[in-house]
Amino acid sequence: MTFFIEVLVGGLLAGVMYSLVALGFVLIYKASGVFNFAQGAMVFLAALTFVSLLEMNWNFWLALLVTLVVMVGVGVLTERIVLRPLVNQPPITLFMATIGLTFVLEGLSQMVWGSQPHGLELGIADVPMEWLSQKWNINISKFDLFAAAVSGLLVAALALFFQKTRIGRALRAVADDHQAALAVGISLQHIWAIVWAVAGFVALVAGMMWGVRNGVQYALTFTALKALPVLILGGFESVPGAIIGGLIIGASEKLAEVYLGPYVGGGIESWFAYVIALLFLLVRPQGLFGEKIIDRV
Amino acid sequence: MSVALHQHPRAHPVGEVLLSVENVSLSFGGVNALTDVSFDVREHEVRAIIGPNGAGKSSMLNVLNGVYHPQKGTIRLRGKSFHDMVSHEAAAMGIARTFQNIALFKGMTVLDNILTGRNLKMRSNFLQQALWWGPARREELVHRHAVEEVIDFLEIQHVRKTPVGRLPYGLQKRVELARALAAEPKILLLDEPMAGMNLEEKQDMCRFILDVNDHYGTTIVLIEHDMGVVMDISDRVVVLDYGRKIGDGTPEEIRGNQAVIDAYLGVTH
Amino acid sequence: MLYREAGQFRSTYAEDMQIFPIRQDRIALMLLLAVGFVVVPMVATQYWFSALLIPFLIFSLATLGLNILTGYAGQISLGTAAFMAVGAFMAYNAQLRIPGIPILASFAIGGLCAAAVGIVFGLPSLRIKGFYLAVATLACQFLVLWTINRVPWLTNHSASGVIAAQKIEILGYTFDTPASKYLLTLSIVALMALAAKNLMRSETGRAFMAVRDMDVAAEVIGIPMMKTKLLAFAISSFYCGVAGALYAYCYLGTVEPEAFVLDISFRVLFMVIIGGVGSILGSFLGAGFITLVPIFLNLGTTFISDRFDIEISHALVSNMELITFGGLIIFFLIVEPNGLARLWQIAKEKLRLWPFPH
Numbered sequence: 001m002t003f004f005i006e007v008l009v010g011g012l013l014a015g016v017m018y019s020l021v022a023l024g025f026v027l028i029y030k031a032s033g034v035f036n037f038a039q040g041a042m043v044f045l046a047a048l049t050f051v052s053l054l055e056m057n058w059n060f061w062l063a064l065l066v067t068l069v070v071m072v073g074v075g076v077l078t079e080r081i082v083l084r085p086l087v088n089q090p091p092i093t094l095f096m097a098t099i100g101l102t103f104v105l106e107g108l109s110q111m112v113w114g115s116q117p118h119g120l121e122l123g124i125a126d127v128p129m130e131w132l133s134q135k136w137n138i139n140i141s142k143f144d145l146f147a148a149a150v151s152g153l154l155v156a157a158l159a160l161f162f163q164k165t166r167i168g169r170a171l172r173a174v175a176d177d178h179q180a181a182l183a184v185g186i187s188l189q190h191i192w193a194i195v196w197a198v199a200g201f202v203a204l205v206a207g208m209m210w211g212v213r214n215g216v217q218y219a220l221t222f223t224a225l226k227a228l229p230v231l232i233l234g235g236f237e238s239v240p241g242a243i244i245g246g247l248i249i250g251a252s253e254k255l256a257e258v259y260l261g262p263y264v265g266g267g268i269e270s271w272f273a274y275v276i277a278l279l280f281l282l283v284r285p286q287g288l289f290g291e292k293i294i295d296r297v
Numbered sequence: 298m299s300v301a302l303h304q305h306p307r308a309h310p311v312g313e314v315l316l317s318v319e320n321v322s323l324s325f326g327g328v329n330a331l332t333d334v335s336f337d338v339r340e341h342e343v344r345a346i347i348g349p350n351g352a353g354k355s356s357m358l359n360v361l362n363g364v365y366h367p368q369k370g371t372i373r374l375r376g377k378s379f380h381d382m383v384s385h386e387a388a389a390m391g392i393a394r395t396f397q398n399i400a401l402f403k404g405m406t407v408l409d410n411i412l413t414g415r416n417l418k419m420r421s422n423f424l425q426q427a428l429w430w431g432p433a434r435r436e437e438l439v440h441r442h443a444v445e446e447v448i449d450f451l452e453i454q455h456v457r458k459t460p461v462g463r464l465p466y467g468l469q470k471r472v473e474l475a476r477a478l479a480a481e482p483k484i485l486l487l488d489e490p491m492a493g494m495n496l497e498e499k500q501d502m503c504r505f506i507l508d509v510n511d512h513y514g515t516t517i518v519l520i521e522h523d524m525g526v527v528m529d530i531s532d533r534v535v536v537l538d539y540g541r542k543i544g545d546g547t548p549e550e551i552r553g554n555q556a557v558i559d560a561y562l563g564v565t566h
Numbered sequence: 567m568l569y570r571e572a573g574q575f576r577s578t579y580a581e582d583m584q585i586f587p588i589r590q591d592r593i594a595l596m597l598l599l600a601v602g603f604v605v606v607p608m609v610a611t612q613y614w615f616s617a618l619l620i621p622f623l624i625f626s627l628a629t630l631g632l633n634i635l636t637g638y639a640g641q642i643s644l645g646t647a648a649f650m651a652v653g654a655f656m657a658y659n660a661q662l663r664i665p666g667i668p669i670l671a672s673f674a675i676g677g678l679c680a681a682a683v684g685i686v687f688g689l690p691s692l693r694i695k696g697f698y699l700a701v702a703t704l705a706c707q708f709l710v711l712w713t714i715n716r717v718p719w720l721t722n723h724s725a726s727g728v729i730a731a732q733k734i735e736i737l738g739y740t741f742d743t744p745a746s747k748y749l750l751t752l753s754i755v756a757l758m759a760l761a762a763k764n765l766m767r768s769e770t771g772r773a774f775m776a777v778r779d780m781d782v783a784a785e786v787i788g789i790p791m792m793k794t795k796l797l798a799f800a801i802s803s804f805y806c807g808v809a810g811a812l813y814a815y816c817y818l819g820t821v822e823p824e825a826f827v828l829d830i831s832f833r834v835l836f837m838v839i840i841g842g843v844g845s846i847l848g849s850f851l852g853a854g855f856i857t858l859v860p861i862f863l864n865l866g867t868t869f870i871s872d873r874f875d876i877e878i879s880h881a882l883v884s885n886m887e888l889i890t891f892g893g894l895i896i897f898f899l900i901v902e903p904n905g906l907a908r909l910w911q912i913a914k915e916k917l918r919l920w921p922f923p924h
Contacts, residue, residue, distance in 0.1 A: 035697045085900040092642060092696060096839055097899045099832060103892030107885040115881055225828075228701045236697065265716045274705030278690060281702065285693045362786060388788030400783035402776045404844065412769075413776045417788040419769040423797065426768035427761040433768060441579045480787065 006139055007258050008251055013144035015250020016151045017213070020206040021227035022234065022242040023155070024199045029236045030175040031195040032083065033091055037098040040224020041105035042200060044216075046071050047207030048109050051118045051216045064204075071200025074105070079193040087188075106221060117217035122146075122208065147209045154205055155243065158198070167194060175237075229277035235287030244288060249273045309514035311532060312340035316361070316484060316516070321370030323356055323540075330356040331367065331540045338484070343510055343517045345527045347551075348537035349560060354520045355397060357537065358486050361518065362387040362394055389417055391483035395473045395490060397520075403462040407472050410461055411447060414479030415440045444479055450512070451475045451505060467498040471505070478509060485509065487519035491526060499523065503530055528552070536560070569917040585763055602752055607745050615744035616817070618857065623751045624812045626853040629837040630762055630846065631805025636835075637844035638766055639798035640778025641691050642699055645706035646806050646834040651826035652680040652710060653807025654814035655720050658821070661732045662722060669734050673754070673811045680807025681800040683710065688799025692792055707828055714823040721823075728822045731815045747816040754812065758805060763846050765801070774798050775844075806834075836891060840898050842907025851906040859894070860887050 021043060028036040049070050053063035082097050124146045128139040162168040173181040174191045182188060207216070210223055230249050234241025256272050317337040323330045331353045338344045346354045359365040361372065363384040371378045374390060382390075393414070402410050418440065421433035448454055451471050456464060461472055470490060477485055490506065491499045507530055509515050521527050527534060528548040536544035536551060538560040544551050551557055569590050576582040586592045610619065632646050657676030660667055667675075687706040691699050714720050714727070721727050734741040734750065741750050765771055773794045776784035785791050814821040833856060841852020863886060871878045902908055 035700075082896055082900075089899075089903070093899055093903060095642075095697060095700070096835070097896050099835070100892040100895030100899070103832075103888045104896070105892075107888030107892065111882065111885040111889070115885075225704065228704060232698060232701050267712060267716070271705060271708035271712055274701070274708060278702055278705050281690060281694055281698065285698070364782070364786065384782075384786045385788045385790050388786060394786060396783065400780050400786075402779035402783070404779050405772070405775050409772050409775070413772045413784070413789065414787055416769055416773060416776075421769070423765060423768075423770045423801070426770050427765045429764040429768070437583060437768060438579055441583065445579070476787065 007254050009140055010144070011251035011254030012247050013141070013148050013250070014254060015230075015247040016144075016148045016243075017206070017209055017246075018223075018226050018230045018250055019243045019246025020147075020151050020154070020202065020209060021223045022230040022246055023158075023239065024202040024206065025224075025227060025231055026234075026236065026239055026242045027158075027199045027202065028195055030239075031171055032174075032192050033178075034083065034094045034098065035091065035236065036101075036199065037095060037224065038078075038101040038105055039199065039203060039227070040221040041102040041109075042071065042074065042203035043207040043210065043223050044218070044220040045074065045105050045109040045207075046200065046204035047120070047211040047216045047220055048113045048118070050204065050208060051120045051211060052113045054120075055118065067204055068201060071204055072197040075196030075198075075200045076193045078196055079189060083192055084189060102221070102224075106218070110218070115218060117215050118211075120208065120211035120216050122212055124212075126212065143212060147213075150205065150209065154202065155239065158202075158239070161198075167191075171195065226273065229273035232277035233280055233288060235289050238287070238289040241287060241289040249276065252276055307341075308511050309341040311342045314338070315340040315375060316518075317373045318357075318361070319371045319373065321357075321360060321367045321372070323353075323360060323365055323367040329540050331360070331537075333370075334537065334540070334542050335370075336535045336542065336545055338516060338518055339532075340516055341510065341514050342532045343506070343519070343530055345531035345534045346518065346520045346537060347522075347524070347527055347534055351539075352537040353540040354537055355488055356540075358394065358488050358518070358520060361486055362392045388480065391480075392486065393477035393480045393482035393484070394486035395470070395477050395488060397488040397492065399466075399469050399473055401461045401469055401473055401476070404460065406458050406460055407453060407464070407475075408444065408448075408457045410472055411444045411475045411479045412440060414476040415443060417480065447475050447478050450478070450508070467494055467501075470494070470498075470502065474502075474505060474509075478513075478515075481513070482515060484516045484518065487517065487521075489520050489522065491521060491523055499526065506530060569914065569920075571918070583767070585767070599756070602756075603749065607749060610745070610748075612744050615748045618861070619748050620744070620751055620817050622854055622857045623748070623755045624809050624817055625834065625837060625857060626850045627755050627758060627812065628806050628809035628834045629841060629849040629853045630759060631802045631809060632834050633838050633841075633844065633846070633849045634762060634766070634774070634805065635798050635802035636838055637842075637848075638771060638778065639774035639795065639802075641688070641795060641798060642696065643703040643799075643802070644700050644828070644831050644835065645687060645703035645710075647826040647828060647830035648707045648710035649680040649684055649803040649806035650810030650813060650830065651714060651823060652683050652803075653677055653810030654821055654826070655714055655729070655823075656680070656807070657811035658729050658731060658814065659720065659722075669732075669736060669815070673808055673815075676811040677804040677807035680810065681804040684799040684803025684806075685796050688796050691795050691799065704828075707831060711823050711826065726822070728820055729814075730820045731818070734815055741816075751812055751816050754808065758808065759846060759850075762805070766846065770797065778844075833891075836895055839895055840905050842905030843903075845905070845907035847910065848905050848907030851910065855906060856891070859890060863887055863890060 021039060024039045024042065025036060028034055028039070046067055050063055050067040053066060054060065058066070078101060082101060083094070086094055086097055124143050126141050126143040128141060162171060170181070170186045170191055171194070173184070173186055174188060178188065206223065207220065210220055214220070230242060230245040233248060234243070234245030253269055253272050257269055261268055314337045319335050321334045322332050334353075334357065346357055348354050356365060360367050363382040363386060366381050371380065372382070373379070402413065405413075419436055421436050425431055425433035448457055451474060453468065453471055453475060456468060461469055464472065474487070474490065487506070491502050494502060503526060506517060506519070510517055519531070531548060533545070533547055534551045535542060536554070536557045543556040543560055544554045546554070571588045574589055576587060581587065586595060606619070628646060628650060631649070632643060635641050635643050653676035656679035657672045660672040660675040661669065683706070687703060690702040694702065721729050734747070741747050766774070773784070773789045776787070776789055777791065777794050781791065784794075810826070813825070818825060837852035837856045838849065839852070840855050841850065842848025863883060867878045867883050867886070870876065898905060
């Protein structure tokens with residue numbers, strides 16, 4: 001039983017990390033209707049920039065700040081160079097453009113910082129919590145808890161930002177109806193640039209967490225692929241969906257890996273999340289929190 | 298007056314009841330789009346459905362060809378009832394339609410769009426088509442002939458190879474009618490065929506609708522806002538308001554119907 | 567003045583329905599085929615065949631397959647490489663396990679197995695669209711590669727998962743030189759391209775495009791949604807499967823599952839976008855373009871490093887390749903979303919009027 005709980009909690013905490021990446025997708029999708037495939041590349045770019053700056057003996061906060069500036073810059077440039085000329089194109093065109101963007105970002109970040117893997121330390125060890133393992137005999141990583149706390153904080157901050165600020169209100173208006181938002185004088189370009197910058201920030205946080213866990217290397221771009229089933233489960237437009245979806249995927253993936261994996265030869269984490277998401281889709285095509293769409297003719 | 302626009306004597310006089318709608322109710326998550334609506338459509342007739350905005354007219358058409366499924370009530374075609382009929386089954390039974398906001402296939406040429414209307418009549422399989430051989434090739438030719446007839450009928454020869462996305466609105470409406478006609482339907486449902494047209498285009502469209510009715514004997518159910526047009530071309534009119542039927546009869550009867558006048562002039566209920 | 571249709575009247579519908587109604591186009595195609603089948607084998611070098619022409623043809627076929635699904639039927643897929651993998655490995659197994667089976671039949675079996683897998687992973691398309699479908703096809707990509715890695719039977723119990731394609735023999739003739747493999751690939755690709763063109767100008771193609779352009783309207787005029795979408799997945803996967811088999815037999819020789827990673831799916835998608843969505847010709851143009859980009863990049867960097875005596879690392883070149891691909895995609899989507907095929911069409915229209923301005 002304790003083993004089961006250990007696996008479950010471990011899975012939930014891993015799920016939080018998926019949610020972090022999924023969150024970046026949701027933000028951009030909500031505001032601009034773009035399925036930003038480049039989110040994984042942004043995570044990679046952010047983590048790589050940050051860790052490279054640290055390795056050049058920069059101060060932690062300065063490195064963080066500069067990385068943030070880089071991510072905001074990428075967001076603003078993306079809006080100017082990629083999104084603005086493609087305004088009013090079908091969503092699938094924009095999606096393909098972000099696949100192109102993925103390649104550009106991956107190439108650029110490796111060109112600037114090199115492609116060798118880096119380790120990243122944030123001062124929180126990836127070791128089991130002592131009192132938990134002593135008292136309940138359950139092994140839960142300190143770092144996992146830290147990551148969960150950071151994600152919680154991030155979501156709370158985003159919620160505040162969306163609900164309480166003027167920009168947040170404009171963001172929600174744009175998400176609801178582009179045309180109507182334009183009509184009341186909200187600048188779409190402005191909002192999109194902000195959203196991409198915020199997504200860049202989320203990517204930075206995700207990149208730091210994943211970087212500590214798996215090292216900062218090219219494989220970080222695959223975090224995007226991990227987040228996609230989460231999006232299917234939670235719906236592309238729902239922040240709570242991204243979080244719950246992440247938890248479900250994380251937990252079921254770990255459980256399956258432990259209890260099912262041995263029977264089929266292991267390595268099932270590459271596709272298990274997708275299959276869950278697909279089965280779920282067959283039952284509820286609109287996702288956990290999405291609304292059913294009625295085709296009007 | 299209404300019959301004045303038809304040829305005399307009519308090549309296809311109005312006949313028996315072809316389609317009947319019985320006590321149909323339709324709602325979307327608590328919003329009632331249609332409540333207990335009944336009416337019938339006779340063979341070779343031009344039947345209009347009118348009503349203020351949001352009266353449920355388009356929903357009614359969508360029920361008739363299986364896009365929406367009513368919660369209550371039945372649709373009978375020649376006395377045979379259909380429940381939960383899906384739209385391609387409706388098409389197979391000879392119901393064709395056009396849409397309020399033109400639903401053409403924008404990336405295809407006029408010719409290809411109209412040819413899609415004949416898909417139900419195509420029998421060759423995809424392997425034969427891949428080889429462009431035997432039945433597939435013959436079939437393409439036969440249907441091309443049939444489609445060219447419709448193209449001649451609706452006078453759109455000059456644009457047959459143009460992608461429909463490039464055509465002006467009025468012509469697109471005509472191509473949509475052509476696609477519906479290519480299926481040689483028994484019943485043709487037209488959702489605001491003249492919306493957004495200028496006077497001249499409206500006259501053309503009226504002429505085409507009446508010609509279709511006269512020439513092919515197609516039964517026509519249409520939704521239209523232009524009262525002049527409705528009164529001129531339809532044999533009988535159904536009036537809907539807030540999803541309920543408030544009037545049914547010849548144009549003359551409708552003109553004098555107090556409930557209808559109230560609905561249009563906005564008397565408080 | 568050379569390219570003019572004046573004086574060529576089509577007096578029957580059959581004539582009007584030809585693939586190339588204009589005489590000059592037919593002549594050009596004949597010339598092109600003559601060059602492909604006769605001139606090229608005489609002049610091309612080993613390197614040309616194996617680094618350029620064969621991959622170009624194979625990717626053209628895969629692009630054609632994806633174009634049928636995405637360009638014509640409007641269903642996006644990121645699982646192209648998986649269908650290619652199924653084609654490659656099942657063709658291998660057919661050769662291995664069915665005694666005396668002709669190699670072409672093995673290729674067909676590979677294609678048919680890919681089609682079957684395509685149908686299974688096309689099922690979600692009946693309920694979901696757009697991005698959701700794109701993600702669903704990713705599931706196919708991962709699941710197929712995992713299966714090939716995990717089921718030893720598929721790789722004939724090869725410890726590393728690597729298989730060696732058997733030799734290609736048709737009617738006693740062995741295709742072992744690059745030139746002969748090129749001719750075999752060219753023949754298959756040309757025939758399959760013709761079949762695709764025929765399909766797309768028939769009822770099947772119109773049904774695909776109708777579903778792509780407006781699915782509700784398509785259903786209302788009686789196009790069965792399920793059959794049409796699944797057929798699109800099946801035909802598309804068949805093409806990709808055969809391309810995969812050719813990739814294994816005529817290009818790689820020894821194949822590991824990792825030859826069919828997600829990047830290959832993206833590459834084929836790029837070929838579709840750059841070549842022209844919903845165009846048979848575009849599939850070839852796109853495949854040619856993307857095949858040539860790395861080669862030109864290499865030539866360019868070699869030139870620069872020789873000329874200016876700068877050391878350009880291999881990593882830098884591959885990063886530049888990534889950036890170039892990504893940049894090209896964005897560029898094409900913004901400037902010419904209909905790709906090279908559209909540019910070709912514009913050029914032809916201009917040529918028709920030349921030398922007059924209107």
